[in-house]
Amino acid sequence: MKIVINEQNRRNFVSQVESMLHDKLSKCYQCGKCSAGCPVNFEMDYTPNQIIKMTELGMEHTVLNSKTIWLCVSCNTCSTRCPKGFEVAEIMDVLREIAEKRGINSKVEKEIRMFHEVFLNNVKSNGRIFELELVGKYKLKTRHLFRDVFLAPKMIEKGKLKMHGEKISDLNRIAKIFKDFE
Amino acid sequence: MKLAYYPGCSLKGTSFEYEVSLLKILEVLNIEIKEIPDWNCCGASAAHSINHNLSVALPARNLAIAENGGYESILAPCAACSNRLKTASYELKTDDILKDKVVNSLGMPYAAGIDINNMLEFLSGVVGEDKIKSMVKKPLNGLKVASYYGCLLVRPPKIMQFDDPENPVLMDDLVALTGADPVDYSYKTECCGAINSLSNPDVVTTLTGNILYDIKKHGADLIVVACPLCHSNLDVRQREIERKYGEKIGLPILFVTELLGLSFGIDPKDLAIDGHMVAADKVLKKIKEL
Numbered sequence: 001m002k003i004v005i006n007e008q009n010r011r012n013f014v015s016q017v018e019s020m021l022h023d024k025l026s027k028c029y030q031c032g033k034c035s036a037g038c039p040v041n042f043e044m045d046y047t048p049n050q051i052i053k054m055t056e057l058g059m060e061h062t063v064l065n066s067k068t069i070w071l072c073v074s075c076n077t078c079s080t081r082c083p084k085g086f087e088v089a090e091i092m093d094v095l096r097e098i099a100e101k102r103g104i105n106s107k108v109e110k111e112i113r114m115f116h117e118v119f120l121n122n123v124k125s126n127g128r129i130f131e132l133e134l135v136g137k138y139k140l141k142t143r144h145l146f147r148d149v150f151l152a153p154k155m156i157e158k159g160k161l162k163m164h165g166e167k168i169s170d171l172n173r174i175a176k177i178f179k180d181f182e
Numbered sequence: 183m184k185l186a187y188y189p190g191c192s193l194k195g196t197s198f199e200y201e202v203s204l205l206k207i208l209e210v211l212n213i214e215i216k217e218i219p220d221w222n223c224c225g226a227s228a229a230h231s232i233n234h235n236l237s238v239a240l241p242a243r244n245l246a247i248a249e250n251g252g253y254e255s256i257l258a259p260c261a262a263c264s265n266r267l268k269t270a271s272y273e274l275k276t277d278d279i280l281k282d283k284v285v286n287s288l289g290m291p292y293a294a295g296i297d298i299n300n301m302l303e304f305l306s307g308v309v310g311e312d313k314i315k316s317m318v319k320k321p322l323n324g325l326k327v328a329s330y331y332g333c334l335l336v337r338p339p340k341i342m343q344f345d346d347p348e349n350p351v352l353m354d355d356l357v358a359l360t361g362a363d364p365v366d367y368s369y370k371t372e373c374c375g376a377i378n379s380l381s382n383p384d385v386v387t388t389l390t391g392n393i394l395y396d397i398k399k400h401g402a403d404l405i406v407v408a409c410p411l412c413h414s415n416l417d418v419r420q421r422e423i424e425r426k427y428g429e430k431i432g433l434p435i436l437f438v439t440e441l442l443g444l445s446f447g448i449d450p451k452d453l454a455i456d457g458h459m460v461a462a463d464k465v466l467k468k469i470k471e472l
């Protein structure tokens with residue numbers, strides 16, 4: 001694989017990431033401890049330390065389209081254990097946010113991204129999560145209509161699935177918060 | 183001390199057992215909490231996954247309502263909510279530019295002073311071990327209980343400031359107060375995959391399976407948790423995991439409030455223990471015969 005990177009683009013990308021991260025990529029000395037303890041490393045296409053290095057090298061297309069950034073479960077094991085105190089978990093948040101803002105429609109792990117979007121839409125319209133509606137909308141969007149439905153009857157029997165959601169009173173404020181920060 | 187209560191969405195839905203048992207034990211302990219009026223969702227992992235500023239602004243509204251209501255501290259029983267509230271509070275303390283924007287958007291003042299407690303901090307710090315011990319009417323002697331902490335209570339340690347992040351013992355100490363034996367095992371703070379529970383169930387059943395089988399191997403009668411997301415994965419997905427690996431687990435998952443309630447002699451029905459997917463009948467029978 002031949003990758004040509006324009007130095008100016010590399011610098012721009014690195015500085016965008018670093019300013020959102022409030023941390024320096026050069027802090028990482030590639031010991032791999034973050035990746036060793038990552039609970040989902042077996043599913044990732046690049047390990048967390050590879051993501052850090054590739055970001056530093058300006059390989060933005062590769063990192064923003066990686067499975068890794070979406071598979072990361074934000075468990076923070078990596079940041080907690082990093083001997084350099086580098087914000088590894090946070091770089092995953094930053095890269096996801098950049099990918100999302102740029103509207104990168106990566107084909108990998110798109111269902112995970114969709115779940116976050118449907119979740120936030122639910123917060124936006126109710127102020128709180130209405131689980132049944134959230135799951136329903138997510139299923140429609142991903143067309144995974146039958147995944148997990150085997151759980152539903154017993155959950156309803158146990159009283160776990162409420163049929164009505166709650167809306168908060170000050171939905172205008174929630175709309176304003178979304179408008180200001182979305 | 184005026185205590186504000188932030189239930190969060192899970193406690194009003196799939197994890198209603200957590201709220202029922204919490205309110206019941208607080209009634210017995212004679213401790214008053216007040217639900218934050220018109221609270222909103224903290225944004226959970228979705229917000230911080232794709233929009234950092236929103237992940238601070240959404241919880242901030244709850245912090246500000248509680249602070250302006252004259253409360254000194256907030257109890258957030260859900261580990262994910264307490265994690266998001268604490269993180270937002272930390273960001274607002276350390277990032278003045280963001281704080282100004284957030285305060286502006288909220289349309290109300292916020293001094294960033296209010297304290298946030300997760301359930302374990304609340305039980306051991308606010309209620310106190312002595313008071314809990316004095317309420318134990320039905321010691322759970324001989325019951326083997328594994329405490330599962332997961333990620334959100336302990337990490338990141340810089341912000342959570344909670345116990346030892348690699349080997350926490352706060353919940354085990356609470357278990358010991360009930361007379362039960364805390365079980366030692368390796369996966370106390372390993373992740374169950376919570377945030378991708380619905381969007382990546384296959385990875386989640388692998389991670390959760392590792393935890394459940396390790397606890398099983400160490401001879402526990404049951405598991406206690408202080409997080410609705412952990413509870414959902416360990417309880418709701420347990421049958422699926424048994425099918426995936428072809429090996430029975432059969433471990434009831436109780437909220438820490440339910441275990442305390444049982445040791446206080448409260449009827450299991452009043453603690454909503456029958457609301458779990460994995461039946462706790464065997465364990466309840468064992469407790470009855472103690």
Ligand code: SF4
Nearest residue numbers: 028029031032034082
């Ligand atoms: S643990 Fe820290 S220093 Fe080591 S590779 Fe990961 S981020 Fe870099």
Ligand code: SF4
Nearest residue numbers: 038072073075076078
């Ligand atoms: S936060 Fe993400 S990258 Fe870090 S250890 Fe957890 S899953 Fe892996």
